[in-house]
Amino acid sequence: MPSSRVISTPCLRCRESGETFDIREPIWRSPTTGGLLDLEWPCSFPIDQIRARPATMWRYREALPIPDEHSIVTLGEGMTPLVEATLNGSRVLLKLDNRFPSGSYKDRGAAVLISHAKSIGIRRAVQDSSGNAGAAMAMYGARARIEFEIYVPESASSGKLIQVESSGARLVRVPGDRQATSDAVWHAAQSAYYASHSWNPFFFHGTKTLAYEVAEQLGWQAPAAVVIPTGNGTLLLGAWIGFEDLRRAGVIDRVPRLIGVQSQACAPLARASDASSTKPLAVTASETIAEGIAIAKPVRGVQCLEAVKSTRGCWITVDEASIVRSLREAVRLGYFIEPTCGSAIAALPALRERLGQELERDGGPVVVAITGHGLKATEKIRHLLMD
């Protein structure tokens, strides 16, 4: 996904055919092949200027694909804390991405995607997520005065839907299974902009700011590894793009190992890696506490596998009991996090075992991405930890 060559001209590039398209076209997949698009954007990092700017993700504005500052749609997001903690016996740095306006790192992607949508004159958009991506998109859509429809399965119920509706987005409940919702939003996307967090490449050029922030917070150094709960891979791929941007610009000299974490109950990517497949394996998903990463068919699965492999990282699966134990440990230390984040903490013993020596040799800390706020799931936390 991150281009290995020097990028000189911004473009959208079809992954199948290699064709390029103007970034101002209101497209979210290749108009010719129907396949995935990547965004290529030439980045620079004027460090002295960056330092003097406010502590938001927009301090990296030369690296963000929003050329016109007036198009920036912001709720004051990013530059989340990076704090030391000992969890599950490992000394790590927590990247507290639960501290976003909507309560999850998805705001990184939504802020850039919606800013782009505004800059190309989009007035109506559609999305399909009953989780954190939907909440983020609805809030930034509200800020930008873009009319939003969020498609969810009829059965969906969650506090996150209240975030969506109270922001003024229209909730479209689709009868049938998840596939029926996908079909409905694809149909709707023929007459409205599809602000998809898995298809739309601008989203990943928002989530990439996690890498910039971590590097700056470490004194413009790369960590040894970044541990990331992974479903659709929106943060994993963002991190990959971001660290590659920094490496290409000569800011860091190596990309950290990316560690993808999946629940044993739904691990199409980890299973693929075990089987040396370059594509996600077909899995039958069972229920998991880590609902934020329970994605059986990740749209950009091939890229996720490539990201972990090319950074010499690894995939780790965790079981339900270890997720709950890790959640409890974190909350009892004062970190009020969404249950899905428990998975990243639960992965630490396996990471030590699998790559401990390599990480020591590489040098630098291990960063754990904390992706969502406990306030998003108060009742669930009560149920898991107190019942």
Next chain:
Amino acid sequence: MPSSRVISTPCLRCRESGETFDIREPIWRSPTTGGLLDLEWPCSFPIDQIRARPATMWRYREALPIPDEHSIVTLGEGMTPLVEATLNGSRVLLKLDNRFPSGSYKDRGAAVLISHAKSIGIRRAVQDSSGNAGAAMAMYGARARIEFEIYVPESASSGKLIQVESSGARLVRVPGDRQATSDAVWHAAQSAYYASHSWNPFFFHGTKTLAYEVAEQLGWQAPAAVVIPTGNGTLLLGAWIGFEDLRRAGVIDRVPRLIGVQSQACAPLARASDASSTKPLAVTASETIAEGIAIAKPVRGVQCLEAVKSTRGCWITVDEASIVRSLREAVRLGYFIEPTCGSAIAALPALRERLGQELERDGGPVVVAITGHGLKATEKIRHLLMD
């Protein structure tokens, strides 16, 4: 409350007798008179050093009463965004203090109070709040490994209690009314440290960091006014102390007008001001959406009245309908805030009418304190905005 004279030695000072006490004594009220204590702390602001530090409230460490850095208990808090918005017809800056670890500005106070408690060797503490203060204290208590008991009325029920209990604090449910809970915690405070957000003066030396941050974010200038929802006055008094610290240190040349906002349903301070009383009036509180500021007998009411008067601010009361309208307007703009914050936005038309000319003459923006996250009250927001 902020001393008008130069402060050279740290001390706790009894407001009634003027006696001083060592700051390391584990007291929360005057051992001789039983009255309120103020903390006097000599501040300095080495601006170049501050600029180079991480974006948390601890960047002002020379002004914070925690001399030993190793005692600092942190979850990576502070330096919250200051963003432009037009709300209720007024162009203002929102200080987004909903973006704290526990979801409210109370973390400013809890971080300093708990750090102090740790530094003087406290192992057990008690508190009485079924709201944001309780949640903040439990989370920082967990971080510091201080054993906490949080006293609440038997009838209390709120997602915030889940934050308290899941952090490992013990919830003590007291039969009877709010007074019974106060009596119980006072009794408990004879054998444990009382980490009270209204009595304990260290709390206010945490909330004062709002003033430092706003000033820095404005290029070390004071705004024209700061609009603050006020119940116990923990943020109002903090802001007063903070801006006075900056003025005494020569960083700013005037203290902004402090605007205290109360709900018409419970306005002991606004009523007192109307009646030119220097003490809170006795009021019969009725129910209000702004439950975070529904305090009929504010412990430091006299000081709150002094703060607003001495800064040439004013008190504004708002009705329930205007709180809901303001909440809706903010949420529809993407700001997912706790209903109590609606009160500060609802006060803007009255502020313009009462002090518009003066604010223009003073120069500088109007800052509105956004004190809590909408995720703390998702169901309530649904009920208010969507039913």
